[in-house]
Amino acid sequence: MELVFVAAAGAVVLLGLLLVVRRLRGPSESAKRSKKAHEAAQERDPPVEIGETYTFGVIELTDHHSGKEVAVGKVEGFVVFVEGIPNDIGEGDVIRAKVLSFNQGRTSADATFVERG
Template identity: 50%
Template sequence: MLGVASLALGLIVIVVFGSWLLKRFRGGSRSSAQRESYDRHNDAQEREPPVDLGDVREVAVQEFTEHHSGERQAVCKIEGFVVFVEDVPDGLEVGDVIETKILSFNRGHTSATATFLGRA
């Protein structure tokens, strides 16, 4: 009797562990939004940025975020490429079109930092 119970418990552990492994390696534990974000990040790493250092561009503000320094930044996109704009004025709103200058890229060149030059 004890041998059957031990065998059943062992099988349950194997099934649970196997299910966990399957989800882990097939990405089953990620939401579709997380998978999409991960896929976009990988795509961005494989392509050249659509901007160069020093470029001056007009962009629309998509949203705002807070830099780790506490500074408010505008989040803009150029051909899907994310640009974080520093030194934005307080009156700026989502949808406003601004002029920016590209200052730097992040380590993987998947986003850039720009400075605010003015309203377009």
């Protein structure tokens, strides 16, 4: 029983040390690049307009805050989340989508699927 307690205490101490080392190292290079891109996006006007339709490639499929799967694409580096996609749309497919709205910081847009590009 005592051996189990010592092992558990050792594991907790090791986990704590790992967390301290990670915090001291700071954010990863990927996280730094992502933050820099997000800040740059906040400083520019979106390259898309509400009500307009754009053609672009699907970068990935993901779950959006709406709870539904959406396609993610970019127009001139600007992220667009597309709802209402057919089940057979996947990464690499080219689609057309109509922009419906921007997020609060105008760093991305929500759109609806129109057709395959």
